[in-house]
Amino acid sequence: MEINDLTPAELRVWQAFPRGEVVDFRPDATEDTATGAAWGPERTLRASVLKALLVSAPQEDGEIAALRVLGARVTGGLNLTHGVVEHPIRLAYSYFTDPPELYGAQLRRISLRASVLPGLDLGSARVDQWVQLSDCRVRGRVNMGGAHISGSLRLDRAELTAPGTSKPVLQLNQVVIEEDLRGRRLRVHGEMVLNGSNVSGSVNLDGAHLKNPGRLALDAMTLGVGGDFLLRRVDVDGWTGLRGARIAGRLDLSYARLSNPGDMALRAASCTVGELWLRRGEPLDGGLNLRRAQMDVLFVEPEKLPDRVRLDGLGYTTLTPHEPAERRLPMLERDVDGYVPHAYEQLTAAYRRIGDDHAARLVQLAKQRRHRTTLPWYGRLWGHVQDATVGYGFRPMRALGWLLSLLAVGSVTFAVHAPPPLKADEAPHFNPVFYTLDLLLPVISFGQEPAFAPQGGQQWLSYVLVLTGWILATTVIAGVTRTVSRQ
Incomplete structure (x- = not known):
């Protein structure tokens, strides 16, 4: 592309690129990016110009080239599909008229912080450092399926909606993130998919709002997390799937609101967790499925449990906080599978580990009474006698x-x-x-x-x-x- 074909705004960016200088088109830092559709030519950049800049623009000796633009209106589709971009990309506080197409691209790092986009495709991309999407507002699907991010993925306070689609709004399946996934106060109106992904660090979705009523809201099945999975104070309308997930640290649902009336709100069957924290806040509005799950510490307050649970095969080493057996037994009586002997044995073993033999005996007595209800009349009669x-x-x-x-x-x-x-x-x-x-x-x-x-x-x-x-x-x-x- 010839320099003579550029508008004054584009020329300004072209000249700043070889030295990695920041071009800020904003009149002030408090400007609302959602008004970008009305921004004039003095801050409008064609996506084709940005593509040419990233792929073939000259560099200056002794300088580190980078695209650093704030507050621009980007028209047309920024298509870098399968491209190799060696320069950092920062298009923050910007308004995009078309979804950026970065499928299969190899990038150093990319920041679209606080931008407004109609969608984003980073599927199968390779990013050497981090991806910054905090405070973004996306009115379409965000696809990162199969991406490999050597740094972190940041989605703090982002708002994602995709009206009229039945596909996942935020697709992060089979993603490899070598550091952390951060989505504090993230808002997703639709399905968020994390199944099959691997996060070497922690996943932090504290305060997130995930809305997909009556359907799958958070799909984290077979997710692998090397650190903690933090879901404190989340508000989930729809069900959360963690079947087969492997979380080395803490799965923290403190103060979480999970709502899926009439069905399971949390499905965590066959998962492996270091510590599961279900504490504080209102009880789950829907069922809890922990069948065949394995964990070292089960931190569950009785008030947090719903009326319907599935606990067959659940294994844990420590149950905390310490509560009398009378407070724990209703959890076993709510099992939708009926009489589950293994659940009583697990609770008995937990009490014995801490030396509370009285509570252990009460659990075993409750087990015999529950078993009695499954016997024929003569067995029940003999049971009543005993x-x-x-x-x-x-x-x-x-x-x-x-x-x-x-x-x-x-x-x-x-x-x-x-x-x-x-x-x-x-x-x-x-x-x-x-x-x-x-x-x-x-x-x-x-x-x-x-x-x-x-x-x-x-x-x-x-x-x-x-x-x-x-x-x-x-x-x-x-x-x-x-x-x-x-x-």
Whole structure:
């Protein structure tokens, strides 16, 4: 392109490029970029001129060439598809009439900070440093699928909308980011896709607003994160998918609002997380799916949990904060899969690790009661007997209470009216206490029970004492057996 073909604004940029100087067309720093459609020729740049500048413009010895423009109106499509650009690009606070096409381009770094664009294609691009899209307003799709960014991707406070499309508004699938992905207070009206991507650093979406009601709002399935995935104070309308994600650090959903009424709000099945934080703020408006997920620390406040959960196969080492078993058990009772034995065993193990054996026993008792509901009528009946007598072996003092009560009833009854001996000349001296113990204890014999023959009502009482003694002995042995086998 000949220099004689340039407008005064373009000539100014052309001359500044070889020395990497900044050209600022803004009258003041507070100008609203959304008014760019009305900007005149004094700050209008043709995309074809910028392309020629980046691809073939001369450089000055001893200077570092770079495109640094603020507040320009860029007309036409900036098409650098599969191009190799060795110079940094900064087109900040600018208004684009057409979406930049940078598919497959090799770039050093690019900044479009606070610009207004009708779309952006950076799919499969290679960027040696960072991509800066903070404060941008994009009224179309942003595609970065398959891009490789050696630095960070910055989307802080960006607002992305794509009315009339069913495709993802922000497409970051299969992206490799060697540093951080930052999207604090990012606003996406539509689907945000991160599936299959790998971020070596952390992902920070604190305060983001993701809106796709009734549909997938954040698709982060099989995402790999080397650091933390921060979703503090996010507002998600739609469901969040984290199935198969691998997050080495913390998945922090503190103060997060996740809403997908009638279905799962968070689907994190089969994910691997260092720490999951579900704390503070209102409970999830929708279900929580953590099936087969594995994590070292599960930081969950009971108030944060929704009415519907899926916990089968969930594994964790530490459960915090420490809460009484009565506060944790409703979480297991809300499982939509019904009775899930593994969930009770995990909670029991968590209490035992911190030495809270009382809470562990309560969880095991709750497990037996929940299991009882799945049995046929005769199994439920026997379960009620074990529960009432010795609490399935987890409340052995109940057996002692029953024994003492029955011992008192029998002793008083037989003391008032002693049963006649079978052989008066051979019978030992009658002792109502030891006679009752002989009836109650099926293994121990004091020689009283075989020497006397109760009649009438006393005979029926003896039958009740013998039967009750066997039930107590059986349930105690069953409870001890379960305890020993667990240990």
